[in-house]
Amino acid sequence: MKLVIIGAVAAGTSAGAKARRGDASLDIIIYEKDTDISYAACGLPFYIGGITDDIEALIPRTPKDFKTKYNIDVHIEHEVVKIDPVNKKLTVKNLKTNEQFYDDYDKLVIATGAYAFSPDIMGKDLPHVYNIRTAKDGIAIKAFIDLNHPKKAAVIGTGFIGFEMLENLIHLGMDVTIIDNDDKLTPHLDQEMADLLYEKLNAKGINFRMSSVTKEITEDEIIFENGDKLKADLVILAIGIRPETRLAKEAGIALGETKAIKVNSKMQTNIEDIYACGDCIETYSVITGKPVYLPLGTSANKTGRIAGDVITGGNLSYQGNLKTSIFKVFDYTVAMSGLSLKESQSAGYDVVTVKHTARNKPAYIGGEEMHIFAIADKNTHRLLGVQIIGHEGVDKHIDLYAVLMTYGIKVEEFFHLDLAYAPPFSNVKDAVHYTGMILESKLSKE
Template sequence: MKIRIIGAVAAGTSAAAKARRNSEEAEIIIYEIDTYISYSGCGMPYYIGGEVENGEDLTPRDPKFFKSKYNVDIKTGHEVLQVDPKEKILLVKNLETGETMKDSYDKLIFATGARSVVPPITGVRNKHVFSLRNIKDMYSIKKYIDEKNPKDAVIIGTGFIGLEMAENLKHLGMEVTMVELLTQVSPGLDEDMAILVEEHLAAKGVQVITGKSAKEITENEVILSDESKLPGDLVIVATGVRPHVELAKEAGIEMGVTGAIKVNPFMETSVADIYAAGDCIEQYHSITGKPVYRPLGSTANKTGRMAGNNATGGNLEFRGVLGTGIYKIFDLAVAQTGLTEREALKEGYEISVSHNIKPNRPEYMGGKEMVIKSVADKKDGRLLGVQIIGPEGVDKRVDVFAALITFGAKVQDLVHLDLAYAPPFSTTKDPVMYTGMIQENAIYGNRPVMTIKELDELASSGKKVRIVDARVVKQYEASHVENAINVPHSAARDVAKDLEKDTITVTYCNKGTTGNAVQNIFLNSGVEKVYNLSGGHKTYLRYLKMKKK
């Protein structure tokens, strides 16, 4: 059997390796337009910034490795120009010699990946303007920095690559400005979490401009949509990627609603004996079941393995994605999995939202604060999504949450997890468990939480609402929620006796714990509706910043 694969990065090489494990008889050839194969693309910003000293560490495997270990032929510098599904013929061009040849296949796997989106900005093709998608891009950027020693960098876009490049260019001593068309950085996050990232960037000396776009790039400036100008002798365009599907379209393969190749759970395309995997395919979301496009190296490896397996008679089935991702921005980790609040509302869920602010381990062991935002379905308690930001312990927790959501856990299940505990690693009740406790009380225990946005809407509705600051007097006097009265925790029981029982009441403290304690006191004294403000005064202050933007 002749297996041909187009593309030799994560999905293509994973497909070839799995196909070979299943069959020693198959003839497996990969055609790759580029020079580099099977590389660690996510490590590229760190080579540019000097944290990874040797670029070859990101390209540890070459065609000789695959030939010797898997008996797979990888032909680099070869572009597949045409696919004829009826005759099962490929037209292939050797880019070094210019010669074309025909090859036949029994099974074909598209692993053509994705390409950087290059917006129509005047001057975007200038020599000091780069995208970062492959190893050639990485070496080009590194060479330019070494030779030209740029002082001012402008990064257009604030997704994963843009943020990682901001950190690494800053480490090289450049002045860095980020430009984002949206009103927030890190578009995949909810706005109330993205503001944490923006604050951290500012603290590290990175200027962030949101709500504007780049209009023109000159030799040493970037002109924005409002005609303001930024110094920039190095410009990185990091405005996302789109699937590389032109060849598949020409072959008559059906595209999905996201513009990527449509595949079934077995990685089969609409054309018989043709599979697809990696960043060129459309996935579906594990929660909603709807099509999504989430190009990640982890998913590319997974789907490539499935395509290689099924092309050789296997039956592995794809179970969808949650969009789980994590990145580092200086000394802060940012992670998410499942649906954001914005996405859950768009899907029509009635949701409960909590902001859980807890250290990753006890403060006496150097614990550092994490913010965990969770989104749950009010109707059945199912956990829908989580976003976490903090210096330490974020990776551990997001993976726990991803596993829980994958298997349909409900918020009350989190409380019963038998998680590992020792002071160097966690608090006695892990932040994951605290998230479950907050959500369980909110959904089932008559201890509801209210987001700052919901409070703002309630206060603007004209309904009578009592806002109670449960912190000590000194903290209240320094800053408090608008129209809040101060009832310190120590005085709450005495004050509760005289409260009007039918007035909607919202309690808060700095982060949520004391606000919840006063909420309990008021509820037990007969006040009918008492909410605890999610994330407390800390989250309120960030909400004010959001409103000003």
């Protein structure tokens, strides 16, 4: 049997590796239009900022590695330009020679990922304006900085990558302004927590331009719709990404509500023997069961593994997600899991919320406050969502809340969790205990 995979970053390579483990006799070919494979895109801001100087650390595997370890043929700079699902054929373009050829498949995996969203801004193609999505983007930005030594930078977008780029450019000594056309930081936080983050970063002297729509970028300025101008000799567009679905759509593969490829829990599309995984697909929420678009490395690796398993006769299936995510900005950690308040209300839940502070460990041993915002359903007493802003311990706690939401544990049961305690690590009553107790108290009064 011949398996062809389109895309060789997280999902595509995961699918190939798992398929090889499942069937040693498979003929596996991966086509990748870029020059790099299996790279850690999430690490690019830290490479640009000099936290790690070794780009090879972010691109740990090569086509040769895959051939040696998995007996998988990876063809870089080869773009699949057409899928013929009736005859099970592909049209492939060799980007080095511009020659086209045909290939066939028995099973096909589409792992085309996503592309950086770039709004209609005049001047966005100037040489000092960059998207930040691929390894090639990261290398180009670092090379530009090393050659031109920009002094004033602008980051458009206040999502995860936007904040990470803000910090790393400041680390390089630049005067950086972060820009958003909304009046609220990061779309992933509810207003109350977004305001708290703004307050803490503003106290550090971070330059913000909120409610500012970029109209034009010139060689040394950003011009906003209201006529204001901002000096900038480096501009980073971190506005978000969109699923890369053109190839699938042209082949008659169905898209879902989020405009990403629609798959079932086995990563199967609507066309027999064609699977899809990674940032190009639509998944679903553990809590609501409704479609979501989740372009994260965790989800890409997971869905790729499922596709490779199913193709070789395995029983893995997707179990949904909570959109659990985390990012660092200076000495703060920001994390969220589950539904936001806005999402909870839009989904029809009757909710109760709490906002409280708790230390990750006792103050006498250096414990610091975490600000926790939690949402629960009045009817089922299940936790629907949590957002945390703090320092040490945020990562541990968001993961614990995610487990509680995944398995639908009621808030009144949080108190009975037998969690590890010793002063260097935790409090005798953990933040999770307090969240449960406060929510239980509020629910009992409803």
